Amino acid sequence: MTDGLVIPELDAGPFLLRPFRPGDLPLIEEAAADPYIPVISSVPVPYTEAAGLAFVQRQHDRARECVGYSLAIADRDGDRAVGQIGLWVTELAEGRAATGYWIAPSARGRGAAGHALAAVARWALTDLAIPRVHLHVEPWNTASIRTAERAGFQREGLLRSWMELGGVRRDMLLYARVAADGQAAPTD
Template sequence: MAAPEPDAPREPDALADAATDPGPATETDPGADPHAHPAPEAEAEAGAPAGREPVTVPSMSAGPDFVLRPWEMSDLPLVREASHDPYIPLITTVPARYSDAAAEAFVRRQWERAATGAGYPFAIVRSRDRRPVGAIGLWLRELPEGRASIGYWMVPSGRGQGVTRAALRTVTSWALRDLGIPRLQLFIEPWNTASARVAVDVGYRREGLLRGWQRVGDERRDMAVYGLLNTDGPADGRAVTAD
């Protein structure tokens, strides 16, 4: 997973789209979660720059098998499954102890992030059965400096299907081409080789190690930073707005 927004205040029972979302395990390793990395929620929780306008979260096709769309209250089963994962609640605002009230609050926070211009939170939905299997977010806190971060996570039932690559590829292409953001970055724990492979496959480059960059659970953890510039060439894939 890509880390959610760093050091975002966590509500007692929730943490779902922080930039440190546990990167899901690689598509070939169902046990790992290469779809989680810290960046989405934490950054959004930290707040958007003063005066930022609300944003509209679009629905987009992520290849033939998945769709990215705004969060809905019907996504509570996704929050429930994520809350039972040992890693996702540590790096996101997904509730560690599930309740319908906590899950509903989590979904409302996603709406608030768009309403305050903090970023674009997406639910990742499998097309064949319309089942939500993960989350990805584009976070805009540092947009005035010409950069944004992406974080994502995938629940166990969605792993091993290429979901993370498809979602990251789509959001990356859309952010660089349609939104014109000069630089995108991911923060991934060094042990999470599955998430790192996904990032590299999409075109990101490892740029260095940030020591003690983010709090995960009760300790500060190192994060490897991966970057992609809009001058690096087209991302691997094209975003297609869904009808």
């Protein structure tokens, strides 16, 4: 019997990756108002305090159920949550894990996603000894493409009509880092 995964705190330069808390409700409320974040995540729409608290609980449940680690990306100064990053470990038997992230509109352009992605990849590849970490990015999302590449992820190809998001089949670019790639740090 296992008690699940333990959500860590990870150093991400000017950011800290940590478990979600009820105090992160302002982030969830802002994310719920974004036109894209709720499409790619479980951020609740419409937002209510109860729905926000249920979101926080779901993030902890993912670890308890051994699905993965959902981490709040928080400013190191002031501990204000600005986004989310996950490491999903349901494919560990095949030697791989998936990652994904989002940043609230008010916090974009500060390198939060890049610092978080580099920190999660480093932790997964080194400390957890997962051989491969991959992520999917829509081809139009140039900011996320830059983030992935700056964090050392390499583009592997285009997956046509890969997944349904918001009721629409979407193409996805596949990016990955493998343990043999070495370490990369984001550039701002």
